[in-house]
Amino acid sequence: MQIRDLPYPDPGVPDARSGPRFLLWLGRSQLGGQLKAVCWGLLHFAGIAGLSACAGLAVQAVIDRSGGRLALAGGLIALFGAAIAVGDTMLHRTAVTNWITAAARVQQLLARKTAELGSALTRRVAAGEVVAVSTGDVEKIGWFVEALSRFLAAAIAIVLICVGLVLYLPELGTMIAVGVPVLALAVLPLLPRATQRADIQREKAGKATELASDTVAGLRVLRGIGGEELFLGRYRAASQEVRKAAVRSARMWSLISAIQVLLPGILLITVVWYGARLALDGRIEVGGLVTVYSAVTLLLFPLRHFEEIAMAYSFSRPSAKRAARVLSLERTSFEDERGGLDDARPTGDLYDPATGLLAPSGQLTAVVCGDPDAAGRLAERLGGHATEEEKSLSVLLGGVALDDLPLDAARASVLVQDKDPVLLSGTLTELLDIPASGAVDAEQALAAAQCGDVLEALVQASVDGSGDPMRSRITERGRSLSGGQRQRLALARSLVTDPEVLVLDEPTSAVDSHTEARIAESVKALRSGRTTVVFASSPLLLDRADRVVFVHEGKVTAVGLHRELVRGDADYRAVVTRETEDEQHAGQDSPAGEESPTEQEHIMAPASPRAREEIEESA
Numbered sequence: 001m002q003i004r005d006l007p008y009p010d011p012g013v014p015d016a017r018s019g020p021r022f023l024l025w026l027g028r029s030q031l032g033g034q035l036k037a038v039c040w041g042l043l044h045f046a047g048i049a050g051l052s053a054c055a056g057l058a059v060q061a062v063i064d065r066s067g068g069r070l071a072l073a074g075g076l077i078a079l080f081g082a083a084i085a086v087g088d089t090m091l092h093r094t095a096v097t098n099w100i101t102a103a104a105r106v107q108q109l110l111a112r113k114t115a116e117l118g119s120a121l122t123r124r125v126a127a128g129e130v131v132a133v134s135t136g137d138v139e140k141i142g143w144f145v146e147a148l149s150r151f152l153a154a155a156i157a158i159v160l161i162c163v164g165l166v167l168y169l170p171e172l173g174t175m176i177a178v179g180v181p182v183l184a185l186a187v188l189p190l191l192p193r194a195t196q197r198a199d200i201q202r203e204k205a206g207k208a209t210e211l212a213s214d215t216v217a218g219l220r221v222l223r224g225i226g227g228e229e230l231f232l233g234r235y236r237a238a239s240q241e242v243r244k245a246a247v248r249s250a251r252m253w254s255l256i257s258a259i260q261v262l263l264p265g266i267l268l269i270t271v272v273w274y275g276a277r278l279a280l281d282g283r284i285e286v287g288g289l290v291t292v293y294s295a296v297t298l299l300l301f302p303l304r305h306f307e308e309i310a311m312a313y314s315f316s317r318p319s320a321k322r323a324a325r326v327l328s329l330e331r332t333s334f335e336d337e338r339g340g341l342d343d344a345r346p347t348g349d350l351y352d353p354a355t356g357l358l359a360p361s362g363q364l365t366a367v368v369c370g371d372p373d374a375a376g377r378l379a380e381r382l383g384g385h386a387t388e389e390e391k392s393l394s395v396l397l398g399g400v401a402l403d404d405l406p407l408d409a410a411r412a413s414v415l416v417q418d419k420d421p422v423l424l425s426g427t428l429t430e431l432l433d434i435p436a437s438g439a440v441d442a443e444q445a446l447a448a449a450q451c452g453d454v455l456e457a458l459v460q461a462s463v464d465g466s467g468d469p470m471r472s473r474i475t476e477r478g479r480s481l482s483g484g485q486r487q488r489l490a491l492a493r494s495l496v497t498d499p500e501v502l503v504l505d506e507p508t509s510a511v512d513s514h515t516e517a518r519i520a521e522s523v524k525a526l527r528s529g530r531t532t533v534v535f536a537s538s539p540l541l542l543d544r545a546d547r548v549v550f551v552h553e554g555k556v557t558a559v560g561l562h563r564e565l566v567r568g569d570a571d572y573r574a575v576v577t578r579e580t581e582d583e584q585h586a587g588q589d590s591p592a593g594e595e596s597p598t599e600q601e602h603i604m605a606p607a608s609p610r611a612r613e614e615i616e617e618s619a
Contacts, residue, residue: 140319
C-alpha cells in the first residue's frame, strides 16, 4: 500500500481485545511494508559494517605499502557509501510510508466505528477521548509501526556484525559479542518504571484534552452563567498535572539515554585498550584493530533503535488501548433462529420492553421523563443503541428486534434526533441532500419546521447575491445562527428523511412558544400516518400529542392525554408544570373528587411564566 493508494478499500477487522493485541494485528496488516523497510534497513547497516572492514583494509594497505589494496579499499568504501545512501533514503521513505498508512488505517477504522454507532458513541466514550484517539493517539500508534521495522533491521544487523567479528578476530570479537547484548538489555530494568510514568502522563493528558473539548463545546453556556474562570482554573490545574507528569517521565527517559551513552563508551574504551595490547604483542594486525574499533563505533548507531522502540511502545501502548476500547464497542446483535432477516423494513408499533414504552404506529406519541439524561438515553435506545447493561432487551418495531436488522435497515426505519444536533458546513441544499424516502421535499420540511425567518437570515448573509437561501452557506456547526434557528434546520433535515419512526429529543427547547405551537401542528400534520415519538415537557407539544407516556425511574407509570395526566398524576404534573413540593401536598389534602385550587391553576396557569404562556396557547 502506497500513500497515493489511500484510503484502504477495506481497513480490515481489528483485534480490539487489548492494546498490545491491536498493535500486533496492525503490524501483521502492514507486513508487506514492514518487510520492505527491514530489507532497506539491512542494506543500510550492511553499508555501515562494510565501511568498518574497508577502513581496516585501507590502514593495513598503507602499513604494508600496497597501492593495489589501497585502491581496492577506496573503491569498496565508495560502493558501501552508495549502499548507505540508498539504503538510508529508502528505509526512511518506506518507514514513513508505514507510519502514514498505519495511521490512515486506524483513522478509517475509527471513522467506520463512529458511523456505525452514531451519537451513541459519545454516550459510551467521552467526546474528548474520541478526539484524543483520532488525533494524537493515531500518530503514536503510527510511530510504533514505523520504529518497529527500523528496530528489526538494527537487531538483525547487530547479530550479523557480532558473528562476523567473532569469525574475523576471535580475540576481540568474543568480547564484543558478549558486551553488545549487555548494552542492549541494560536498560530493561528501567523500562517498566519509564512505561508506567509515560502511561500516567498520557492518562493525564487525555483527561486534560477531554476537559478542554468539553469546555469549548459548552463555552457559550459558560459565558452565560459566568463560569469561564472556574473552568479555566480547572484546565490550568489539569495542565500543570500534565506538565509535572511529563517532567517525571522525561527524567526517566533521560536516564535511559545516559546509560545508552555511558555503557557503549565503556565498551569502546575496553576494546581499544585490549586491542592495543594485542597489537603491541603482535597477536593482531593494526588494520584488524582499526576494523574492530570502527565496527564498535558504528554499532552504537543501531543500538539507539533499541531505545527508540522502547519509547515508541511505551507511548503507543496506552494509545492503542484507548483505540481498542473505542473499536471494541458494538451494536447489540442477536441472530435470528431462522437464519437472519431479509432487507425488508418492518412497520408497526414501536415497543421498548425495558421501560414498557409503546408508540402506536401512525401516531404522535409524547414521552415525558423527569430526568433529561434518562430521556436522552431512552431516545438512543429507541434508535437501537442500547447500553451494555440493556443489551439483553432489544427495542421492537412491528414485533421485529432492531438488533436483528442490518444496520442500514435499522437506521432507515428509526431515526433519532438528539437534543444537540450538529449542522455541517455547506449550503442549505447540501444540508438537506440526504438519503430520504422522497415523500417529503425540502420546501415542505422547512415549512413544517417554521424556518421562514431562518431562510430570510440566510438570504441576508449570502455573499453571492443570488437571493436564493438554498444556495447560502451555513458556517461550521451553524455558529452564525441562533440556537432556535439551528434546532429548526435540524428538525427540517430530520423531516426530509421521512423515516418509518422519527424520534425527537427536545426538538423545540430553544424556540419561543408561538413558534413551538405552530411547529407542533405542522409536524403532526406532515407526519400523519407515520410514527413520531417526541421527548418533551412543554405543554404546547404534549397537548397536541395523540397520547402521552410518562416514564418515571426507568418505567412507564402513566399513559393518557396531557390534560388527563395533569389532573390525575401528581408526579407527571410536577414535571410538566414545575410544581413545588408544597403545592403537591396542597393537592393531596383536597377532598376526594374535587380539584384543588392548585390543580386548577396548573392546568391553565402553571408555576413558571413560560409554562403559563404555553398552556394559554394550547387552550
